[in-house]
Amino acid sequence: MQKIRIILLLFSLGVAFTSFSQATSPTDFYAGKWEITILGSPRGDVVFQTDLVRTDGKLTGKLVDKADPANGSLKILRVEESATKLIIYFESSQGGEMSMDLTKVDDNTLKGSVYSFDATAKRIK
Secondary structure, three states: OHHHHHHHHHHHHHHHHHHHHHOOOOOOOOOEEEEEEEEEEOOEEEEEEEEEEEEOOEEEOEEEEOOOOOOOEEEEEEEEEOOOEEEEEEEEOOOEEEEEEEEEEEOOEEEEEEOOEEEEEEEOO
16 A cells, blocks of 8 residues: 555656646747838838847837837837747737737748738847
8 A cells, every 4th residue: 555655656746747847938039139021011111120028927128110210119018929929919009909920930030910911020130
């Protein structure tokens, strides 16, 4: 009976340790400087620069319009991320809260959309 208890205890500890080791924090793949281009908007192609910074486990930052950096910045409201996808929610003066859905293409490129416009993002080195 004592051997069964020891075996069950070791099994339980093994399961708990395996579960704990799989609960890793998000990677910092998306953290860093990016140049995001929205193609074909009514204003033409719009280029934003952003520096996504991880604060308290969440990505934060702002989108700065490259053509008008003094007046053209949009606060990032929240960011959702997975291994292959990044969704940036921001406040637009014309459309209220909007989202930018970007999918990982390679280590330096993301592609996706904002509303009905295509968008690309390239890592700034």
